[in-house]
Amino acid sequence: MLNFDWLQWVSLTMAKAVFLALFVVSGLLVLMIPKASILEGVENPRWWHNLKLWALGVLAIIFTIYFIF
Amino acid sequence: MLSGIDYFVVVMYLVGIMVLGLYFARFVRSADDFFLCGRSLPFWAVGMSIVATDISAMDFVGVSGQSYRFGISVGNFDWLGSVPAMLLAAFIFIPYFWKAGLYTIPEYLGRRYNDGVRAVASMTWIVFFAVDLGVLFWAAAVMFKSIMGWPHWFSIGATAIVIGLYTFFGGLTAVVMTDVVQMIIMFVGGATVVVVGLYHAGGWGGLTDKIAAMGEAYQNHFELIQPADTQTPFPWTGILFGLTLVMSNAYMIGNQAIVQRCLATKSVWHAKASMLCGAFFKMFIPMLVMFPGLIAVAMYPGMEDGDHAFPTLVKSLLPPGLRGLLFAGFLAGLMSTIDSILNSTATLWTKDVYERFLKKDASKRHYMIVGQLATVVLLIFGVITSPLSKQFPGIYVAIQTFLSFFQGPAFSVLLLGMFWSRATQWGGLVGLVGGISTSVLLYIFKDRLFTIEDPFLYVSWWSFVAGVLLNMVVSLATRPHPPGRLAGLVYGLPKTPQSSCEAAVC
Numbered sequence: 001m002l003n004f005d006w007l008q009w010v011s012l013t014m015a016k017a018v019f020l021a022l023f024v025v026s027g028l029l030v031l032m033i034p035k036a037s038i039l040e041g042v043e044n045p046r047w048w049h050n051l052k053l054w055a056l057g058v059l060a061i062i063f064t065i066y067f068i069f
Numbered sequence: 070m071l072s073g074i075d076y077f078v079v080v081m082y083l084v085g086i087m088v089l090g091l092y093f094a095r096f097v098r099s100a101d102d103f104f105l106c107g108r109s110l111p112f113w114a115v116g117m118s119i120v121a122t123d124i125s126a127m128d129f130v131g132v133s134g135q136s137y138r139f140g141i142s143v144g145n146f147d148w149l150g151s152v153p154a155m156l157l158a159a160f161i162f163i164p165y166f167w168k169a170g171l172y173t174i175p176e177y178l179g180r181r182y183n184d185g186v187r188a189v190a191s192m193t194w195i196v197f198f199a200v201d202l203g204v205l206f207w208a209a210a211v212m213f214k215s216i217m218g219w220p221h222w223f224s225i226g227a228t229a230i231v232i233g234l235y236t237f238f239g240g241l242t243a244v245v246m247t248d249v250v251q252m253i254i255m256f257v258g259g260a261t262v263v264v265v266g267l268y269h270a271g272g273w274g275g276l277t278d279k280i281a282a283m284g285e286a287y288q289n290h291f292e293l294i295q296p297a298d299t300q301t302p303f304p305w306t307g308i309l310f311g312l313t314l315v316m317s318n319a320y321m322i323g324n325q326a327i328v329q330r331c332l333a334t335k336s337v338w339h340a341k342a343s344m345l346c347g348a349f350f351k352m353f354i355p356m357l358v359m360f361p362g363l364i365a366v367a368m369y370p371g372m373e374d375g376d377h378a379f380p381t382l383v384k385s386l387l388p389p390g391l392r393g394l395l396f397a398g399f400l401a402g403l404m405s406t407i408d409s410i411l412n413s414t415a416t417l418w419t420k421d422v423y424e425r426f427l428k429k430d431a432s433k434r435h436y437m438i439v440g441q442l443a444t445v446v447l448l449i450f451g452v453i454t455s456p457l458s459k460q461f462p463g464i465y466v467a468i469q470t471f472l473s474f475f476q477g478p479a480f481s482v483l484l485l486g487m488f489w490s491r492a493t494q495w496g497g498l499v500g501l502v503g504g505i506s507t508s509v510l511l512y513i514f515k516d517r518l519f520t521i522e523d524p525f526l527y528v529s530w531w532s533f534v535a536g537v538l539l540n541m542v543v544s545l546a547t548r549p550h551p552p553g554r555l556a557g558l559v560y561g562l563p564k565t566p567q568s569s570c571e572a573a574v575c
Binding site: 002003004005007008010012015016018019022023026030033037039040041042049051054055057058059061062065066069 | 141148149152153156159160164291292293294296297298304305306307309310313336337338339341342345346348349352511518519520521524527531
């Protein structure tokens with residue numbers, strides 16, 4: 001049990017899908033964050049202050065890496 | 070061996086960093102300046118500093134050694150082991166910590182639980198960082214010995230003196246601003262090895278073809294996800310449960326060396342942005358530290374110790390001048406990690422132990438001097454304990470083993486404290502101590518309990534589970550905190566005046 005033997009039936013393809021799903025879910029959660037919280041502490045908001053865009057950009061890169069390898 | 074121009078590059082780097090670090094000493098007047106830069110840092114400096122702190126000699130030598138042995142699956146530590154956790158830190162934890170005006174993570178645990186939890190967490194981090202220092206110094210000595218032929222003790226002593234000087238006088242400002250320069254040098258130096266190495270290996274195509282032709286033992290070298298029953302230390306189950314869910318979060322959210330610089334930013338937006346900026350730069354780290362190991366597989370197969378892969382590449386591939394640049398990059402990685410650990414450990418000691426238990430209500434200048442003295446003591450301790458690393462087969466695995474002892478339990482206490490208002494002080498204390506004890510027991514009996522070579526990912530997960538369960542059971546059996554006591558400390562609870570950091574309950 002400590003070695004997760006009970007998960008050995010899971011194929012590598014399915015395991016990879018789990019990780020890809022993790023990135024997708026993370027992206028969806030980021031999209032749900034209220035805008036007021038994102039821009040907290042900014043006096044004159046500009047489009048690049050939107051941290052959702054930063055987070056989604058990073059997630060897109062890592063999704064691509066795990067999709068390829 | 071380095072040539073004249075290489076020595077020139079290295080000396081220029083050392084002098085430049087020293088001057089830059091000492092320049093910031095003029096801004097350090099109190100404990101606030103020494104530990105939190107007077108809360109004035111911009112996001113880009115902190116983001117780059119997080120990466121520079123995270124990448125070290127350990128990564129250049131250890132990760133390339135692991136990728137030599139096991140392939141690109143070691144890259145999971147910088148990709149899966151960072152990005153999701155940094156997003157969680159940026160949007161949930163860091164804003165809370167920043168608004169509470171914290172200096173340290175154990176300080177939050179003290180407010181949320183009690184001084185016992187704070188003391189255990191803080192002392193554990195102090196011990197870990199002190200041991201970590203020894204491992205880092207040893208990694209430096211291995212590199213110096215391989216490239217320059219210097220004796221181990223001479224290398225360790227020289228490194229300690231250079232880093233100690235500017236960390237002692239410049240505090241966190243010097244640490245972060247030198248980290249910025251060091252990250253750039255690291256990237257340039259690391260990229261140089263990768264570009265030259267790939268050129269000699271016949272490009273990316275040539276590299277993959279050569280490794281693929283080496284037989285069945287290398288068939289998984291370009292697979293990030295390894296089977297659950299793999300004999301490498303990176304089965305996907307361990308990567309998911311141990312690394313992604315526990316260790317990465319514990320590292321990015323609970324690691325004082327990482328979080329402290331976020332607390333020193335000039336606004337809560339900068340605090341969040343610093344983590345995301347760091348996450349972006351972290352994406353490139355595996356390319357710098359992992360590819361040299363793969364290149365070495367193709368060019369120098371059959372090495373007994375994978376940790377020699379990186380030094381061998383440097384020695385054999387780089388011409389004079391570039392070798393010095395790389396060595397400067399290596400030094401940058403090492404120094405940026407050690408200076409951060411020194412400053413953070415001094416902060417933990419001064420704020421969580423000295424100020425809380427030994428001498429309250431002293432002047433801010435007094436606490437700054439205590440922090441500076443702690444820096445010196447730690448430096449000496451790290452030097453003396455550095456040969457301990459020799460006892461472990463792989464340098465990188467050694468540090469992960471140390472981490473896995475308490476990362477899981479520490480994160481369990483932090484997580485329940487932040488999201489479960491029913492968690493009590495006794496639950497937190499038992500969860501933390503019981504979780505760490507579980508880690509130690511699992512590691513002692515690892516040969517009987519686990520089937521893989523080094524089960525640090527599994528140890529991390531199960532000690533986290535133990536910490537959560539113990540915390541929940543004991544919390545439910547003890548008296549809950551009154552709601553007013555938790556306001557501002559638990560996610561979702563309203564922030565009342567009593568919850569601010571000035572409140573007596575804090």
